[in-house]
Amino acid sequence: MKLYNFPWGPYPRRLSLYLAEKGIADIERIEVEFPHQPDLWPKDFLRKLNPAHSLPVLDTGNGMLIGQSIAILEYLEERYPNPNMLGETSEERARTRELVAVFDEATSFFGLWARQGSSVNAGRHTPSAEAARVGAERFASKLRVGEAKFVGPFINGNRLTIADCVAMALIEFVDQFYGVPVPADCPKLSEWYLRLSDRETMQSLRYPQEMLDLAYGLPEQTQVFL
Numbered sequence: 001m002k003l004y005n006f007p008w009g010p011y012p013r014r015l016s017l018y019l020a021e022k023g024i025a026d027i028e029r030i031e032v033e034f035p036h037q038p039d040l041w042p043k044d045f046l047r048k049l050n051p052a053h054s055l056p057v058l059d060t061g062n063g064m065l066i067g068q069s070i071a072i073l074e075y076l077e078e079r080y081p082n083p084n085m086l087g088e089t090s091e092e093r094a095r096t097r098e099l100v101a102v103f104d105e106a107t108s109f110f111g112l113w114a115r116q117g118s119s120v121n122a123g124r125h126t127p128s129a130e131a132a133r134v135g136a137e138r139f140a141s142k143l144r145v146g147e148a149k150f151v152g153p154f155i156n157g158n159r160l161t162i163a164d165c166v167a168m169a170l171i172e173f174v175d176q177f178y179g180v181p182v183p184a185d186c187p188k189l190s191e192w193y194l195r196l197s198d199r200e201t202m203q204s205l206r207y208p209q210e211m212l213d214l215a216y217g218l219p220e221q222t223q224v225f226l
Helices: 010-022 045-049 069-079 090-117 129-149 162-176 187-196 209-215 218-222
Strands: 002-005 028-031 057-059
Touching: 002 010, 010 069, 010 090, 010 162, 057 069, 069 090, 069 162, 090 129, 090 162, 090 218, 129 187, 129 218, 162 187
Parallel strands: 002 028
Antiparallel strands: 002 057
């Protein structure tokens, strides 16, 4: 199998965290730079790899390409069932999937806030203060759902699951790249984030400085504070 991925960003980071936690080492990893500059990629590379023009993409080795991060996570969980990162019972698996959906939706709403409000995206998306505000509000509301459903010490109880990878990739990204803290009314998520940040498998990333300079301080740029 081959995993085409990008060094940072919430969707690619989900896979990186998951692979590190699982200890999976027999998948060939191909890192692709410049995700927003396809003209710098090999000719027809992304068109052939994923019609959505996004990463990550998993080539399963049997002619199938999977281009959605959650589908890749579930596929790999079936191929590499140990250690279990979905749940032993039907109830545990349902809760994990529910929490994955909550933080996946939060990621989408944060994307709206960042795309429509951040200086780093001004050249690729039309700024909209109203769209940014709505995205921020919906992002925060989903985090509060995650806070309410948090079991502890991990997102879904005593074991680290796919939900932790999805949530960590998001919260790390918004905090470190955009300067958006966990809302004050989400203390369980805040404590969990600080604790997991110390794990060897979840050491923070280095972002391109020129992009970080434009991105950091999203609340101040949009005058939206959670």
